[in-house]
Every structure is written in structure tokens, then in C-alpha cells.
Amino acid sequence: MAFSSEQEQRNLVARHRRSRLFARLCAVVTWSSVFLLAVLLVRVSLDGLSWLDWQFLDSFPSRIPERAGIKAALVGTLWMIVLVALIAIPVGVSAALYLEEFAKRGRLSRLIEVNIANLAGVPSIVYGILGLAIFVRFFALERSLISGALTMSLLILPVIIIASREAIRMVPMSIRYAALSLGATRWQTTWSHVLPSAFPGIMTGVILALSRAIGETAPLILIGAMSFVAFLPQGPMDSFTALPIQIYDWASRPQAEFQELAAAGIIVLLIVLLLMNATAIYIRNKTEKRQK
Amino acid sequence: MDARENADAAADKKKGTEAVLDLQDVSVLYSGKPAVRNVSCAIWRNRITSIIGPSGCGKSTLLRSLNRMNDFVDGVSIEGKILFAGQNLYGGDVDPVEVRRRIGMVFQKPNPFPKSIYANISWGPSINGYDGSMDELVERSLQQAALWEEVKDRLHDSALNLSGGQQQRLCIARALAMEPQVLLMDEPCSALDPISTAHIEDLLFELQSRYTIVIVTHNMQQAARVSDYTAFMETGSLVEFGETDQIFTRPEKKRTEEYVTGRFG
Numbered sequence: 001m002a003f004s005s006e007q008e009q010r011n012l013v014a015r016h017r018r019s020r021l022f023a024r025l026c027a028v029v030t031w032s033s034v035f036l037l038a039v040l041l042v043r044v045s046l047d048g049l050s051w052l053d054w055q056f057l058d059s060f061p062s063r064i065p066e067r068a069g070i071k072a073a074l075v076g077t078l079w080m081i082v083l084v085a086l087i088a089i090p091v092g093v094s095a096a097l098y099l100e101e102f103a104k105r106g107r108l109s110r111l112i113e114v115n116i117a118n119l120a121g122v123p124s125i126v127y128g129i130l131g132l133a134i135f136v137r138f139f140a141l142e143r144s145l146i147s148g149a150l151t152m153s154l155l156i157l158p159v160i161i162i163a164s165r166e167a168i169r170m171v172p173m174s175i176r177y178a179a180l181s182l183g184a185t186r187w188q189t190t191w192s193h194v195l196p197s198a199f200p201g202i203m204t205g206v207i208l209a210l211s212r213a214i215g216e217t218a219p220l221i222l223i224g225a226m227s228f229v230a231f232l233p234q235g236p237m238d239s240f241t242a243l244p245i246q247i248y249d250w251a252s253r254p255q256a257e258f259q260e261l262a263a264a265g266i267i268v269l270l271i272v273l274l275l276m277n278a279t280a281i282y283i284r285n286k287t288e289k290r291q292k
Numbered sequence: 293m294d295a296r297e298n299a300d301a302a303a304d305k306k307k308g309t310e311a312v313l314d315l316q317d318v319s320v321l322y323s324g325k326p327a328v329r330n331v332s333c334a335i336w337r338n339r340i341t342s343i344i345g346p347s348g349c350g351k352s353t354l355l356r357s358l359n360r361m362n363d364f365v366d367g368v369s370i371e372g373k374i375l376f377a378g379q380n381l382y383g384g385d386v387d388p389v390e391v392r393r394r395i396g397m398v399f400q401k402p403n404p405f406p407k408s409i410y411a412n413i414s415w416g417p418s419i420n421g422y423d424g425s426m427d428e429l430v431e432r433s434l435q436q437a438a439l440w441e442e443v444k445d446r447l448h449d450s451a452l453n454l455s456g457g458q459q460q461r462l463c464i465a466r467a468l469a470m471e472p473q474v475l476l477m478d479e480p481c482s483a484l485d486p487i488s489t490a491h492i493e494d495l496l497f498e499l500q501s502r503y504t505i506v507i508v509t510h511n512m513q514q515a516a517r518v519s520d521y522t523a524f525m526e527t528g529s530l531v532e533f534g535e536t537d538q539i540f541t542r543p544e545k546k547r548t549e550e551y552v553t554g555r556f557g
Contacts, residue, residue, distance in 0.1 A: 105366065174403035178463070181361060182416035182470055183393025192415065193405060 041270075048263025056264055060230040061246065065257035070265055072229040073246035076145070077214055077272065079233055080242055083149035084156070084213050089206055091153070092160030093195075096202075099161070100168040101190050120158035127155040128222030136223050143224035146236040151219050156209035163205020167198040200284040207280035211273050217244040243269045309336040312474055312504045313358060314375040320353050323367035327353045330372070331530040333523055335474065340496060340505045342519035342536070344512055346551070350528040351508045352400075355476050358506065359395035360388040377473075393420055396472035400479045402459035404451035404466075409434075409443050412451045412462055413469045420470065429469055437465035438495050457488025464495065468503075475499070477507040481514065493518050512552055516540050524548045 004012075059069020095116075103109040131151025141147040171194050179189040195202075220242055229241040243265060250262035311334035320328040328350040335341050335358075343351040353362065360381060362368045374381040381391055405412050413430045422429065430447065434440040439461040443454070451462055460480060467475055481489040496505060496518045509515050515522050515536065522539040524531045524547075532539060532548040543549045550556055 172403075174399060174401060175405065177361065177364070177397075177399060178403045178405060178466075179415075180364065181359065181392055181397040181399075182466065183389055183420055184416070185389055188419050192419070197406060 044263045044266050044270075047260045048265070048267050051260055051264040052267055056261075057268070061249075065255065065261055068250075068258075068261055070243070070246055070268055072232060073241050073243045073265070074268060074272075075232050076225070076229070076240040077243045077269075079145050079236070079240065080149055080152065081210060081214055081272075081276070083145060083236060084152045085206075085210060087149060088153040088156055088160055088209070088213075092157050092206070092209075093164050093202060095157070096161045096164030096168055097190060097195070100165050101186065101194060116158050116161050120162060123218075124155055124216050125218040125222060127151055128219030130154065131219055131223045142237070143239050144237045145233050145240045147223050148220055148225055148240065148242070149236070151223055152213040152216065155216065155219060156213050159209040159212065160206055163208070164198070164202045167201025167205065168194060170201060171197040196287075200288050203280055203284050203287075207276060211276060214242070214272065214276075215244060215269070217248055220245055221248075243272070309339060311335065312337045312376065313506075314373075316373040316375065318354070318357065318370065318372035318374055320350070320357050320362065321369045321371070322365070324369075327528055328357070328525075329528045331525075332372075333530060333533045335504060335506055336521065337504050338501060339520040340500055340507060340518055341521040341523065342515035343506065343508045343523045343525060344510070344515045344551075345525035345531075346556070347510065349525045351523075351525050352478050354525070355478055355506060355508045356397075358474070358476055359397055360391050361397060363388055393470060394472055395474045395476060396467035396470055398460070398463050398467055398475065398477045398480045401483045402456055402463050404454070404459050404462050406450065406452055408448045409451050409454070409462060410447040412466050416466060416470050433465040433469040434462075436468050436499065437461045438491065438498065439465055455488070457484050457491055460484060460488065460492060461495065464492070468499075472503070474504045474506065477505065479508050479510060482510065489514075512540075512554075524551060526551070 056069045057074065058071055059067060060072050061070075062068040099109060099112065103112075128151065131147060131154065135141045135147040135150045136143060141150075175193050175197060176189050179193050180186075184192070225239075225241050225245050229239065233240045247262050247265040247269065250258045250265060253259070313335035315331055315333050315335075318328060318331045319326050331354060343355065345351050356362045357370055358374060358381070362370070370382050376391070376395070379386060405415065407415075410430055413433050414426050417429060418426070431440060431444075434443060439458060442458060443449075443462075451459065454462060460483075464475075464480070481492050484492065493514065496507070499505060500520075507515075507519065519536045521534065522536045523533045524539060524543075524545075526547060532543060532545045534544075539548060540552050543552060
């Protein structure tokens, strides 16, 4: 081209080539992870889909594979989701609000911050031990749903707090100033403006955390969720089982039929997860639209 | 009362006004470093006072200390007294929430809530226990801010769909809905185009009869056009304070003259 020298031209061509190369590399990485997921889904479906019927969903575990079902585990997991959400969301969001909106910046708040960040990295089995010692033994809640839910709540609290703080911090200061300049108290400002603006972001973090909680197995095994439960929990004090535990139990048996039952259980678990994520995205989009 | 004070009082009476805010030796410090030093002046009722000065001279800081918005900045401390209805705004028994409810503020960048136009206006009065007709208050406030005609058919649309100039007038309406005794404006036109700026300036003339307004501006023409009194600040100090005509035509201080004639700043 007329307005640049030959050398500049060559240089530009090389830069464009590098840019394209990087774009392709990114595409390959993205698609390979999608591909792996697809392989996993296909394998699991091949194994488990034939077992997946109403009888499977509506039966308790059994020694005879044809009669075994996932009812107790599915109901246990649903109980867990609800209880964990009821415990972890209010506590986590309140903690995040406190740290972002109310706490004085100082040594104490920094100490809390560092600790929360560290807690997010603690292996889940450690939370299991903690839950066993505190909830099952010390508070004598036994091997119950509530023990499991409290333990899981502890496990995901750091994630909820960190995600919520991030969302709260994204709310522009000018909104807070606007509210405060109208004679609002800190709490009125937070409740009416900061929280609604941060809600979509908080929601995302909460759902990710809850998804992690329902997939966790180690802490539940430690606090003693059973794998052979022939009844439905009637309340939070009842003993229970959950999907990952049932899957783990089946997968560790030698018979091929049970392996396939495990695959069917995995499909159910994945569907529950997908439903939760879909709900979260729906709620988030709805609230985001309302604010625009 | 000595003779001079008597004379001042007589002069005030002649102007038909009284001091709403009385700044006495006010200093504002950021972690011990003064951003505003020993400012003393009065803000007169139903008059527009503008604060001018080069960037970083402390004019916004001074403005924000008038309704205690500086409380939210870490490490700020205030010395001196700011009397409002005879009470020191920074007195121990004064609730800053009450101060902000009486002394409203409009910010540099329009900052409407991400809610409907209606909700933007109604929120402040409702949390402060307003129990009259909200529809009337919303209409009155929007009319005072010269925005009613443009938005009356879409009160429940999001405020974020308004143009920048409309958003700023909405913010003014929102502040007016609280019926503040003083309205503080922190460079309210700096993010706006000339036409929107003209709208806001027209609006200031309208509001003048009912409200006491303090406006920070870096635009000297604006200060000359809209204000009755002008305070000129430089490096945190109040260089000169007086009637706008006097400040712009026969300033007492050399520095003021240099600034208003555009020789620096």
C-alpha cells in the first residue's frame, strides 16, 4: 500500500498472522474441553440411560439391581439444597455486606479477609472432620440432614462471601452517594440500592457454590450419611443419603449392573445441576432486565 | 455586638437575606494533610453562591463538608465550625443523616438509581416518612426541575434511558423532592453538552427564589452568569468572597483578578 513502506507491510502481515494463530489456539482449547465433556456425557448415557425410568426414580436401594432406585438419594439431595441455601445464603451475603459496606478498614477486617480466602482453599474432607466434631458430636445433631447441611454450608460459605463481595464492590459508589445524600442511613442505602444492584452477581456465586455442595461426597461420608436408606427423611433431624454417595456406593460394587446404575445416578445428578443453573440464569436475566 | 457587626447585619437586611450556613474557620484534612484551610464565609438564603478555583483547590472538598458527605472518605477530619440554623453541623449531637436530609446534593456525573423515573424521585421522601400524595410530589419535583413535560408519559420507564442532561435534571428533581434547605451542586454541568448545560442554568434561575444553592464550577462564565455570590479558592484557601459582580469586575485581590481574567488556572 502506498502509505507504508515494504518493511512495515511485512511486519504488519506477521503481526496479523500471530493474532490469528492465537485465536485458533484459544478455539482449540475451548473446543477440546467441550469435547471431553461430550465424551463423558455419551459414555455415561450409553451405560445408564437404559436404567433410567420411573421405577429407578421411585425406588429405594436394593440388593437386586433391577429393583434398586435412587428415590432416597434424590430426595436427600433436594433436602440438602434447600437447607444449605437457607443457611449459607443469608450468612454468606450478610458477611459480604458487612465486610464491604460496614466494617472499618483495619487490621481486623484484613485478618478476616485473608482467613476467608484461605478457607476457600481448604480440602472438603477437612470440613467433613470439622462437621463430625462440631455438629454431629458436640451439638449432638447426630448423622442427620441438618448436620450435613451445616457442614456443607461451612464448606461453601467462603465461596459465597468472596463472590458476593465481588458483586457488591461492582456497584458504583455514585449510587451509594446518591442514596446517602437523600438522608438515607447506611442500611437503607444497602438494602434498597446496593443489594439489588449486586443481586445478579451474588446469585451467580451462590448457584456455583450450591452446585459444588451437591456434588461433594467426602464431607458427607465423614459425617456419616448412609448409603443404604430405605425411607425418606421427614425432617432435618432424620438420617439421609445423597446422590453422590449413592453413586459412589454403586460404582464401588463389582457387578456390572450396579456400575450402570451408578451411570444412571450420574445422569440424575447432572440433570439436577443443570436445572439449578438454568434457574439461576433465568433469575439473573430477569433481574438484570428489570434494572435496565 | 460591636459597630462593625451591626453594620454587617444592616447590610444583610438590605439584601433581604440571612445566612443559612455560616462557615467559621473551616479546615478539612485528609489524613492530617489540609485540603481546605481556614475558610470563613456565609451562604445566604435564597441566593446562589458559586465556588470557583483551579483544579484541586479544595472547592469540591469544601462543598462536600457542607452536608457531611466527606464522612464516607477514609481519614477525613474537619476543624472549625459550620453553623446551620445556629447548630454546628459537626457537633457531637448532630446526626449526619439528618444533615443530609436537610442539605441536598447533586453530583458531578448524573447518578440516577437504576430504577424507574418515578422511583428515583419517590424513594428519598418515602424512606424519610413522607405521607402526602406521592404522585403530586413526583410531579411537582419534576416540574421544578423542568423535566415533567419530557417524561410525564413514561414515569415508569427506567431512568437510565434518559439522556445525560435529562438524568442530571432528574437528579436535581430527586434532591428537590426532599425540599432541602440548601442544595449543593458539585460541577453539575461538567459531564453535559452545552445545550443541557443551558437547560440546567435556566433551571438554577428558576430555583433561586425558593432554594439556597451552592454550586462548584470550573466554568467561570457559568459562575458569572448564574450566581449572586462567588467564592474564589486557591490551594485550599479562600482567596476572596463577595458579590459576583464585584468579584468579576473589580476584585480586591490580584490573584482573583488574574484568575477571572483567565491569566492562569
